[in-house]
Amino acid sequence: MGDAEIIPIGTRGRPGRGTGKQPSSAARDLAAGRRARPTATEKDETLGEPTPEVPAAAPATGVQPVEPGPAPAPRPPVTTEERDARGVPLSDWLAAFQHAAREVFGDQWEPQLARLLAFLRRRVTGDYVVDEYGFDEEVTQRFFMAALRPVAEKWFRIEVRGIENIPADGGALVVSNHSGTVPVDGLMTMVSIHDHTGRYLRPLGADLVFRTPLLSTLARKGGATLACNEDAERMLRGGELVGVWPEGFKGIGKPYSDRYKLQRFGRGGFVSAAIRTGVPIVPLSVVGAEEIYPLVGNIPSLARLLGLPYVPITPFFPLLGPLGLLPLPSKWLLEFGEPVRTDEYDAGAADDPMLVFNVTDQVRESIQQSLYTLLMQRQSVFR
Amino acid sequence: MTSGRVVLVTGVSRDLGRRFARSLAAEPSVGRVIGVDVVPPRGDLGDVSFVRADIRNPVIAKVIAKEDVDTVVHMSVIATPASAGGRGTMKELNVIGTMQLLAACQKATSVQHLVVKSTTTVYGASNRDPAMFTEDMEPRRAPRSGYAKDVAEIEGYVRGFARRRSDVRVTQLRCANVIGPHVSSPITSYFRLPVIPTVVGHDPRLQFLHEDDLLAVLRHATVEDVPGTFNVAGDGVLMLSQAVRRLRRATVAMPAPAVGGLGSVLRRARVADFSPEQLAFLTYGRGVDTTRMRAVLGFEPAYTTAEAFADFGRSLPPTGGHADRVLAAVEEQLERGAARPLPAAPASVVPHPARPATADPEGADHG
Numbered sequence: 001m002g003d004a005e006i007i008p009i010g011t012r013g014r015p016g017r018g019t020g021k022q023p024s025s026a027a028r029d030l031a032a033g034r035r036a037r038p039t040a041t042e043k044d045e046t047l048g049e050p051t052p053e054v055p056a057a058a059p060a061t062g063v064q065p066v067e068p069g070p071a072p073a074p075r076p077p078v079t080t081e082e083r084d085a086r087g088v089p090l091s092d093w094l095a096a097f098q099h100a101a102r103e104v105f106g107d108q109w110e111p112q113l114a115r116l117l118a119f120l121r122r123r124v125t126g127d128y129v130v131d132e133y134g135f136d137e138e139v140t141q142r143f144f145m146a147a148l149r150p151v152a153e154k155w156f157r158i159e160v161r162g163i164e165n166i167p168a169d170g171g172a173l174v175v176s177n178h179s180g181t182v183p184v185d186g187l188m189t190m191v192s193i194h195d196h197t198g199r200y201l202r203p204l205g206a207d208l209v210f211r212t213p214l215l216s217t218l219a220r221k222g223g224a225t226l227a228c229n230e231d232a233e234r235m236l237r238g239g240e241l242v243g244v245w246p247e248g249f250k251g252i253g254k255p256y257s258d259r260y261k262l263q264r265f266g267r268g269g270f271v272s273a274a275i276r277t278g279v280p281i282v283p284l285s286v287v288g289a290e291e292i293y294p295l296v297g298n299i300p301s302l303a304r305l306l307g308l309p310y311v312p313i314t315p316f317f318p319l320l321g322p323l324g325l326l327p328l329p330s331k332w333l334l335e336f337g338e339p340v341r342t343d344e345y346d347a348g349a350a351d352d353p354m355l356v357f358n359v360t361d362q363v364r365e366s367i368q369q370s371l372y373t374l375l376m377q378r379q380s381v382f383r
Numbered sequence: 384m385t386s387g388r389v390v391l392v393t394g395v396s397r398d399l400g401r402r403f404a405r406s407l408a409a410e411p412s413v414g415r416v417i418g419v420d421v422v423p424p425r426g427d428l429g430d431v432s433f434v435r436a437d438i439r440n441p442v443i444a445k446v447i448a449k450e451d452v453d454t455v456v457h458m459s460v461i462a463t464p465a466s467a468g469g470r471g472t473m474k475e476l477n478v479i480g481t482m483q484l485l486a487a488c489q490k491a492t493s494v495q496h497l498v499v500k501s502t503t504t505v506y507g508a509s510n511r512d513p514a515m516f517t518e519d520m521e522p523r524r525a526p527r528s529g530y531a532k533d534v535a536e537i538e539g540y541v542r543g544f545a546r547r548r549s550d551v552r553v554t555q556l557r558c559a560n561v562i563g564p565h566v567s568s569p570i571t572s573y574f575r576l577p578v579i580p581t582v583v584g585h586d587p588r589l590q591f592l593h594e595d596d597l598l599a600v601l602r603h604a605t606v607e608d609v610p611g612t613f614n615v616a617g618d619g620v621l622m623l624s625q626a627v628r629r630l631r632r633a634t635v636a637m638p639a640p641a642v643g644g645l646g647s648v649l650r651r652a653r654v655a656d657f658s659p660e661q662l663a664f665l666t667y668g669r670g671v672d673t674t675r676m677r678a679v680l681g682f683e684p685a686y687t688t689a690e691a692f693a694d695f696g697r698s699l700p701p702t703g704g705h706a707d708r709v710l711a712a713v714e715e716q717l718e719r720g721a722a723r724p725l726p727a728a729p730a731s732v733v734p735h736p737a738r739p740a741t742a743d744p745e746g747a748d749h750g
Contacts (some may be wrong), residue, residue: 363593
């Protein structure tokens with residue numbers, strides 16, 4: 001082989017991504033002395049002056065061969081220093097965390113945060129108590145009620161009347177009309193009663209609720225149980241405030257044209273449960289829930305296929321897709337009526353169908369009457 | 384004649400049966416205890432005399448007649464097909480065995496007491512269940528297969544026996560899922576899985592009975608003369624989600640058919656004795672009312688459901704629980720932070736003490 005010309009590739013072991021004529025700016029920065037950056041304008045100026053430094057001048061002419069020449073001589077050995085390997089130090093995290101905590105919880109952040117942490121730890125270690133129906137008071141109060149409260153207060157602007165008709169303690173049966181395609185009225189009644197009296201309403205739900213995934217979990221945690229005589233009586237005996245919607249799916253799934261017309265009140269099972277346990281029946285009339293999802297149609301074949309009582313069509317659903325799931329912001333009125341006493345009946349009265357039907361009708365009539373009264377008083381659906 | 388009662392206990396080859404027979408032999412009012420099973424027990428039987436007999440054939444009648452048995456405790460109701468040698472054998476042992484045993488008892492005039500260990504599985508599990516089953520309630524859906532059906536048939540035979548031999552005191556104990564460090568049953572093998580499959584969107588309520596309480600209630604029912612059917616369970620309920628969190632076990636939520644499929648794969652692989660009827664239980668759960676146990680039977684379990692479960696969980700190594708460890712670390716850091724004097728800065732503009740110190744060199748590094 002002859003004299004092969006060696007063409008240097010890269011920077012010949014010098015750091016930085018230089019052009020070969022000139023070390024890169026990063027490389028120069030690493031060099032000692034931290035000279036001012038020789039930018040293009042600076043270079044022009046330096047041409048006129050006598051340059052004190054040799055290395056900067058040489059590349060500045062721009063016509064020199066690849067020759068590295070002066071570069072190695074003044075450059076001190078390049079050393080790199082290990083930066084903090086852990087990224088942001090723990091103390092920073094802690095400080096940021098404390099700052100955030102102070103922002104969120106205010107000045108009393110420390111006990112507040114300690115409480116929150118204790119709560120979270122209780123949850124993740126399962127160290128909490130549920131009652132025999134699966135009611136989880138802690139999660140109901142902290143999450144369900146907190147989530148529903150703004151909806152009740154801001155969206156539906158619920159006005160509650162006659163709350164004094166709910167006994168402060170002991171068993172009672174709240175019987176309400178049912179409407180709105182989706183049982184939002186039950187949830188709103190729960191949060192309204194809790195906020196006004198501090199008591200939890202224990203709703204009785206259809207078996208469909210306990211068959212549906214997720215819904216069954218939420219229902220039990222929220223305090224619901226199956227609508228059957230055994231559970232109703234058990235809860236009432238236990239001194240709970242129990243809520244029933246005797247119209248069931250006939251009530252919530254009725255067409256918009258039938259709004260505020262009470263449907264059949266089942267077999268009156270709720271009345272016999274109340275008579276057996278001797279608790280008062282508190283009639284509740286809900287105005288406003290009918291308008292949240294005006295049900296104008298139904299797809300019975302699809303409902304049969306899915307095993308649902310109905311598949312609703314509203315003016316906005318399924319037309320607008322998920323947006324159609326937003327309930328209309330109607331103004332709600334909840335009126336608790338005069339309690340119907342059942343403790344004066346004797347023990348056998350619950351097995352007297354005629355008496356049970358009479359009491360059922362009495363409750364139904366009182367709800368229907370107060371519905372009409374409330375509708376007369378209401379200025380408009382949304383105000 | 385020996386003084387005291389002569390008790391025949393079936394199903395002593397298994398651990399709980401053996402321990403019960405031994406503890407019964409120590410009772411002062413009990414003279415003799417005869418243990419019966421098809422295979423000899425693995426452990427020490429103590430004072431219990433073991434008779435190797437199959438309750439599925441009439442030999443058992445001879446044992447009862449010869450030994451002049453006055454009390455029969457039927458514990459040989461098997462829930463685990465694998466230990467019995469397959470579902471077919473299990474059903475035969477359960478149903479035919481009970482039939483033969485009761486037929487023998489009916490013939491034997493000496494028999495005065497019958498105690499049957501039944502289970503709350505007879506109530507089934509469905510979305511139409513009441514929250515708490517009392518003894519006079521029926522299952523909402525009659526069981527069609529498996530252990531639940533066996534137990535339903537066994538209870539039917541026991542009712543028939545009680546009708547025909549009205550002079551015999553019959554006590555049926557419907558026990559909730561027995562749990563404890565030594566118990567091997569479908570539910571304990573389920574909780575022993577390293578990752579616990581759950582049915583997505585369902586959180587069943589569970590009740591447990593500690594193994595010591597099972598032995599105690601059987602002893603109580605044998606010695607005390609209280610006829611009837613009783614639910615036996617520890618106080619309170621646990622949700623499945625709560626139970627696995629307490630075990631610090633990892634879970635994986637799956638749709639119900641997938642859980643069932645996985646269960647049968649595990650059973651075939653002999654990893655866990657996961658029976659298909661457990662799927663309904665793990666979806667809907669079950670609660671039983673124990674008022675009668677306290678008021679009529681006069682029995683008080685020593686362990687609540689939660690305590691029994693905690694005792695069971697003590698023997699299990701946790702496989703999950705990372706979230707708790709993270710929270711515990713945060714708590715500890717906070718406490719340490721609280722111990723240090725903090726910069727008393729207003730909420731709005733907080734100059735962090737540590738931040739500028741590290742920000743400078745960083746800036747220098749990048750040039």
